[in-house]
Amino acid sequence: xxxxxxxxxxxxxxxVGEQMLKTLERLxxxxxxxxxxxxxxxxxxxxxxxxxxxxVEEAKPESFEGIQLALFSAGGSISKALAPEAVKRGAVVVxxxxxxxxxxxxxxxxxxxxxxxxxxxxxxIANPNCxxxxxxxxxxxxxxxxxxxxxIVSTYQAVSGAGSEAVDEMYEQSRQIMDNEEIDPKVLPVSxxxxxxxxxxxxxxxxxVFTDNGFTFEEMKMINETKKIMEDSSINVAATCVRLPVETxxxxxxxxxxxxxxxxxxxxxxxxKDAPGITLQDDPSQQIYPLAADSKxxxxxxxxxxRQDLDExxxxxxxxxxxxxxxxxxxxxxxxxxxxxxxxxxx
Amino acid sequence: xxxxxxxxxxxxxxxVGEQMLKTLERLxxxxxxxxxxxxxxxxxxxxxxxxxxxxVEEAKPESFEGIQLALFSAGGSISKALAPEAVKRGAVVVxxxxxxxxxxxxxxxxxxxxxxxxxxxxxxIANPNCxxxxxxxxxxxxxxxxxxxxxIVSTYQAVSGAGSEAVDEMYEQSRQIMDNEEIDPKVLPVSxxxxxxxxxxxxxxxxxVFTDNGFTFEEMKMINETKKIMEDSSINVAATCVRLPVETxxxxxxxxxxxxxxxxxxxxxxxxKDAPGITLQDDPSQQIYPLAADSKxxxxxxxxxxRQDLDExxxxxxxxxxxxxxxxxxxxxxxxxxxxxxxxxxx
Numbered sequence: 001x002x003x004x005x006x007x008x009x010x011x012x013x014x015x016v017g018e019q020m021l022k023t024l025e026r027l028x029x030x031x032x033x034x035x036x037x038x039x040x041x042x043x044x045x046x047x048x049x050x051x052x053x054x055x056v057e058e059a060k061p062e063s064f065e066g067i068q069l070a071l072f073s074a075g076g077s078i079s080k081a082l083a084p085e086a087v088k089r090g091a092v093v094v095x096x097x098x099x100x101x102x103x104x105x106x107x108x109x110x111x112x113x114x115x116x117x118x119x120x121x122x123x124x125i126a127n128p129n130c131x132x133x134x135x136x137x138x139x140x141x142x143x144x145x146x147x148x149x150x151x152i153v154s155t156y157q158a159v160s161g162a163g164s165e166a167v168d169e170m171y172e173q174s175r176q177i178m179d180n181e182e183i184d185p186k187v188l189p190v191s192x193x194x195x196x197x198x199x200x201x202x203x204x205x206x207x208x209v210f211t212d213n214g215f216t217f218e219e220m221k222m223i224n225e226t227k228k229i230m231e232d233s234s235i236n237v238a239a240t241c242v243r244l245p246v247e248t249x250x251x252x253x254x255x256x257x258x259x260x261x262x263x264x265x266x267x268x269x270x271x272x273k274d275a276p277g278i279t280l281q282d283d284p285s286q287q288i289y290p291l292a293a294d295s296k297x298x299x300x301x302x303x304x305x306x307r308q309d310l311d312e313x314x315x316x317x318x319x320x321x322x323x324x325x326x327x328x329x330x331x332x333x334x335x336x337x338x339x340x341x342x343x344x345x346x347x
Numbered sequence: 348x349x350x351x352x353x354x355x356x357x358x359x360x361x362x363v364g365e366q367m368l369k370t371l372e373r374l375x376x377x378x379x380x381x382x383x384x385x386x387x388x389x390x391x392x393x394x395x396x397x398x399x400x401x402x403v404e405e406a407k408p409e410s411f412e413g414i415q416l417a418l419f420s421a422g423g424s425i426s427k428a429l430a431p432e433a434v435k436r437g438a439v440v441v442x443x444x445x446x447x448x449x450x451x452x453x454x455x456x457x458x459x460x461x462x463x464x465x466x467x468x469x470x471x472i473a474n475p476n477c478x479x480x481x482x483x484x485x486x487x488x489x490x491x492x493x494x495x496x497x498x499i500v501s502t503y504q505a506v507s508g509a510g511s512e513a514v515d516e517m518y519e520q521s522r523q524i525m526d527n528e529e530i531d532p533k534v535l536p537v538s539x540x541x542x543x544x545x546x547x548x549x550x551x552x553x554x555x556v557f558t559d560n561g562f563t564f565e566e567m568k569m570i571n572e573t574k575k576i577m578e579d580s581s582i583n584v585a586a587t588c589v590r591l592p593v594e595t596x597x598x599x600x601x602x603x604x605x606x607x608x609x610x611x612x613x614x615x616x617x618x619x620k621d622a623p624g625i626t627l628q629d630d631p632s633q634q635i636y637p638l639a640a641d642s643k644x645x646x647x648x649x650x651x652x653x654r655q656d657l658d659e660x661x662x663x664x665x666x667x668x669x670x671x672x673x674x675x676x677x678x679x680x681x682x683x684x685x686x687x688x689x690x691x692x693x694x
Contacts, residue, residue, distance in 0.1 A: 154501035154600035156550040195634045202640040203503040203598045205666045210631035214654035236658035240600040253501035253587040284557035287542045293549040307561035311583035319552045
């Protein structure tokens with residue numbers, strides 16, 4: 001008989017929480033009992049899981065008594081407060097916020113890239129930022145064989161990454177603009193920041209707040225997390241992160257320079273074909289390339305538009321697309337949970 | 348008294364033609380007579396210019412008798428057929444199609460960058476591609492003082508660059524998707540290509556058709572035109588061009604590496620402040636950066652998000668935005684016409 005586990009999902013009523021539950025169900029994670037947790041405001045809601053109705057409870061330190069695996073996705077401050085409480089009570093926490101990602105004691109894991117880092121966990125495992133996950137998973141097979149010297153990414157990110165309020169704002173604004181009505185932006189680009197801008201029929205070069213060096217936190221996450229997950233701080237990484245009027249599906253225009261000779265477009269395509277979790281969609285003659293709208297609801301990372309730089313022999317361009325709520329968040333968290341089970345780390 | 352000229356506008360009923368007429372009127376170009384030309388299909392339409400109604404005529408070789416300045420924006424094949432006819436009859440042609448841009452005999456001009464190239468014209472002057480113009484105009488002050496070694500751009504391009512049919516398609520699709528109706532893409536990404544894809548709430552990494560090297564023609568235009576306008580074929584240029592659900596206003600995420608030491612963010616900001624046709628919008632602490640939706644109807648090129656690369660001392664990132672129908676097309680053509688007048692080349 002398969003060993004089963006007592007699981008808690010914190011942030012069960014959010015956009016990522018919803019996808020976590022769907023993914024646990026769909027991939028048939030070995031669950032003995034499931035507890036759904038949220039803020040006080042959402043407690044009392046009822047959510048169906050495998051045909052059974054579960055009432056969402058307010059998350060408290062005591063909620064984690066007897067829990068073996070806790071998936072967190074309820075915001076950084078809640079993770080900071082409750083993850084240590086869950087660990088204290090014997091749970092392993094897979095945290096989908098940025099709270100612990102750069103903590104040296106905390107493994108930051110994309111299973112296809114650095115599953116082995118789980119071995120050093122001390123109770124908390126961090127799930128990387130959505131835009132980082134799809135990029136490192138696609139580039140790891142290249143790095144492993146040819147090394148990565150430099151990486152410059154410009155993102156085309158979907159609004160669902162900013163929560164369901166942002167999705168509602170995008171659709172409401174779209175209607176208002178088409179009906180020549182006034183718009184009143186309140187959520188995007190960053191709900192907690194000072195100013196809000198039109199997202200419908202626009203492109204906004206700000207995701208998360210700005211840091212002192214002129215890069216946004218989202219850009220610094222991509223830069224720092226990439227080096228940590230690939231375990232190579234010598235890779236030069238730069239990012240420009242842009243929010244688009246797309247509901248779900250992050251796209252990335254990525255330029256890389258590899259260390260070693262011998263890579264060409266067909267070898268890069270082969271590497272993508274063989275990589276776990278990657279689907280190659282790359283045939284310009286048939287206008288085949290990844291599209292954000294097609295990625296919604298799919299587990300894979302889609303890669304196309306692969307071409308060699310015209311000047312730099314070791315330079316290549318790629319277009320990388322994935323569902324930011326699945327591989328970018330919920331799916332990767334559940335995959336980490338499976339890795340914990342499969343490597344015997346979850347007891 | 349100011350000398351005035353007999354002017355013809357070919358493609359007067361198109362999106363760019365409309366902006367050309369508005370710009371000629373607004374900037375008070377010295378016109379003696381104005382002839383509006385189009386395909387047979389649009390001939391007979393009436394268009395107001397400075398309060399006077401002008402009937403659009405079908406463009407024929409004879410249409411250019413007595414014309415001194417002809418602004419062309421009716422598609423490459425029409426330019427190829429009629430520009431030589433206009434020149435034969437004594438007109439100077441400013442052509443906004445790609446027909447002659449890479450012709451060695453034809454100057455490719457952004458007045459702020461290479462007005463001097465007009466001196467060598469043999470009757471035809473080419474207006475560069477929209478996405479190229481805003482980039483080279485912003486980068487020329489940097490190139491002049493610090494040299495340009497490398498340039499990697501990812502674009503965020505508006506649908507009006509593909510014509511008014513594309514704009515209609517975007518809005519119609521947006522409504523259909525929000526109303527859960529079927530969509531039927533027919534125009535974008537490229538009206539003449541085999542397949543058509545959803546543009547509403549999507550990001551499509553194809554503008555113009557593909558070339559054999561995996562880059563699209565739009566990308567190759569940015570690469571080749573940049574070198575020609577800046578008169579330096581040693582600059583390494585790479586481009587990834589992406590169409591977005593934005594009506595008007597192209598945005599560009601640009602990474603540059605300069606040749607010389609000494610450039611920093613504040614110097615780069617100063618260069619932008621002093622540059623003709625450029626407005627610096629760059630204050631992260633106040634969330635000030637250029638936005639496509641704000642650029643519509645404005646003459647200037649807007650530059651922000653300027654920051655130094657974290658690894659490469661001579662590397663910088665910029666976000667460059669401009670109205671693709673104005674500085675990207677109509678305005679630049681009219682500015683070329685003014686340059687011809689001011690330098691005595693239009694007689």
